[in-house]
Amino acid sequence: MLEEIAIENLGVIRAARVPLSEGLTVVTGETGAGKTMVLTGLNLLMGGKADPRSVRPGADRAAVEGRIRVSGHPTVAERVQEAGGELEDDGTVLVLRTIADGRSRAHLGGRAVPQGVLAEIADDLVTVHGQAEQLRLRTSAKQRDALDDFAGPRHQRVLAGYRTAWSERAGLLGQIAESEARAAERAREVELLRIGLEEIERVDPSPGEDAELATLIERLSNAEGLRVAAGEAHQAMAGEDETGSQQNAIALVERARKALEGGASSDPALAELATRFADVGYLINDLATDVAAYLDDLEADPGALEAAHARRADLAGLTRSYGETIDDVLRWASDAGLRLLDLDDGGERLGAMRARVAELDDELERLADLLTQARTTGATELAGSVTTELHGLAMGGAHLEVTVERAEELGPYGADQVTMLLVPHPGAPPRPLGKGASGGELSRVMLALEVALATSPHKTASSDGDNGDGERQDADGVLRRTFVFDEVDAGVGGRAAVEVGRRLARLGRTTQVVIVTHLAQVAAFGDAHLVVTKSTDGDGAEDGMITVTGVREVTGEDRVVELARMLSGQEDSETARQHATELLESSVVGR
Known part of the structure; x- marks a missing residue:
């Protein structure tokens, strides 16, 4: 999970430290204050493309530094070490991205790395849902992975058995192909060895x-x-x-x-x-x-x-x-005899490998049938769960379709082609995810998917989702991802906005969630509330003035004031404050 982000000279932000906690963190602020710069900084840490124009006017360089906890993610920790980076004693790694002189540089664990390395580790840690970002489930393979995750641990064990059998079969097929390709070469070697041994046997030399x-x-x-x-x-x-x-x-x-x-x-x-x-x-x-x-x-x-x-x-x-010498000849004869035995045994090994492949083919067919059954059942359940979530997110006419089609041949993950299609409103044709929906609608679709995946009935989570060290986990003990949502509440209000907040809070029980929002109904559900504020500074602009952004966490009465501002634009309005207090109280009950 992300623990904090430090931003320096990025856009309107001169210097800001953004603490990020577990659960749901909401980011609010006035229009133009620079909320998107927080997401821009996060995108840079995750290996996104750098824009030299994002450096604050008057500054020579921009920098974004983040602290990421990778304990519980062994593949990420291993990738950091492969890149030459070092983990901190507390299981975190420092990530630094700088932009200067029109170029960007990336550092991971104190070591300079290509930008792509940051993108690699981000793929396992962070998902950004927004109008400008690609979908996490943009490919059929990712959609299949999501369905497998939804289907639960029992299905995952069957899939692991299938993957093991598939890997063994692939290795055997490679050995068989190599053995068959070398058959003529082995036959020639056998003939030469036999000729040599027969000649030595005829002469029958004695040592020395x-x-x-x-x-x-x-x-x-x-x-x-x-x-x-x-x-x-x-x-x-x-x-x-x-x-x-x-x-x-x-x-x-x-x-x-x-x-x-x-x-x-x-x-x-x-x-x-x-x-x-x-x-x-x-x-x-x-x-x-x-x-x-x-x-x-x-x-x-x-x-x-x-x-x-x-x-x-x-x-x-x-x-x-x-x-x-004759002693050399006798040693050659001894080695040749052993090699001949090995080559003569090659036919038996080849037959044994082919027999094992046949056994694995049967096992793979059996396991593939089990995978198809579980995926077909899971597809119906996932589609229904997501559709239910969409109805609560002011997309009552939309529904998700999840299809599982059996291919003619087995593959590394079974024989199933998984496709997720969105029907945005009644009468509309099903369309692939990411097409036929606005940025806000798409974010809500992805929120519905993430909530459905996180709350799958096939997963047995602990009562509080905590591992005793403050880290939120799945039932299998694996730390979950960090989800970032932008514009998820675009075009909604009233009760729908409350439902968006409630679902984000539910997702935050098992994951780290960060959302940039302009709705108080959503912000009230946050476990932590960050406010992006702006002011003017006389350093660097041509007219002598420049907008400067800061980030601060609000709690208690300060949070009530911020929610009141979001509700009415008047943070000193007593009515707005009462409404804000009601929102906070109801959000706690509504979870």
Whole structure:
């Protein structure tokens, strides 16, 4: 809800602070005092078009600042934060609109934002009904939403179930379309994977086999050189020289060991060296045995070398296609097997998705029938309720028609096309809302609609419509909108004017309502009464004088004086004051 508006240098208003409370706030004042500037300021806060000519003569800039409570409106609060704005600790947000140098600027929660962002949040918070404003229910979709709201919480739950099923169905259809579009691509991928796996299975490589083969081929290719080297090493360690004497490493180490052992009893250090020579002898013996075994195994085998080259060629064919090494090839084969299983399972998933879509189609048809039934019943009730309200608003010959037509195909909100038509007087053809009615009549039609929607018998509201924190709510705990009416009482008077005031007060029980009025019968029903006053100032006009407007709240005797002025033009008339007092008293009883 709107908590207050501060206006500076807008039209005839130099500076004014407009407090706005819950319930019904009435704005009155003499003709030409600048009541419309209050609505102009509100329109600027709500993202309306700025007119540079609205800047007060003599001023460089105009500014309108508003404080809006958004607690209870999570989507609005989220949009503020998305735009970079910050909420106040008390759940309000500051909105600022300035006009200077022929340009307007908008700020939301301390952050500069495009004008359209203000319009977005206003769409969820404020509705202005006036001759120059568009209708809240200007489209068939908005009219359907209004009828759904009138139909109550039970219908809303069915609609929510339908929307959930519709969303799931849409998601599945998108997946099915994507799956079908990629069918040929998947088939090609499956074929390539199978070819690769069959080739790897035929070769049947072992982990690290390519490295082992490289070592084997190198050994077989250099067998003669390796035999010579190993033979010389064995000769040096354990062989005989040309004279038959053993001058090899084993014999020499053994001779050294024995020489040291001869003196070991005389010196422990020498004994330790002899032991170490013994260890060296054992090691050389082991080496000689291993070299001899190597020589026995080392044979030139042209067949084995050819087989190793052939195997290496087979492995090279795999590494060219599936990885740099055989280990890479084996990893590719493992991943390919899993991917193949996933692709082979695609047909089953596709079938399951199609079966689920069929189930959802049946569910949507069932829910759509329930929606149509509830909307058809609600349309009759809403039309009757609005027509009754119109008769009390001096439009006795008018009535509203609400039609629900079933479309051939289901849509996101069912299969219904909702249309609201106004018959302004007997014999006139039904016409869309907003056409065929004057500004004042149109405002009264919208007032009748808003009252009917707010007082729907399908909604169970609490006894006082209060949530315990002073905020007025629907039965579902959602804070209601702010409604602004201009010219709603144009062309009416007497009893009809009283009925207009009574209905505005009734609407104010569950919403915040602001009305600019010139009728005391309407103003008497206000929970708060603001008066726009004008005076002259010698600053800025070419002739040295300029009209300046201020806004003040009136209570008690001051309010009686204002109502008396509205009734007779003479606020000091005792008769007018008595009449004003009677209006205030009767308005309390008449609620």
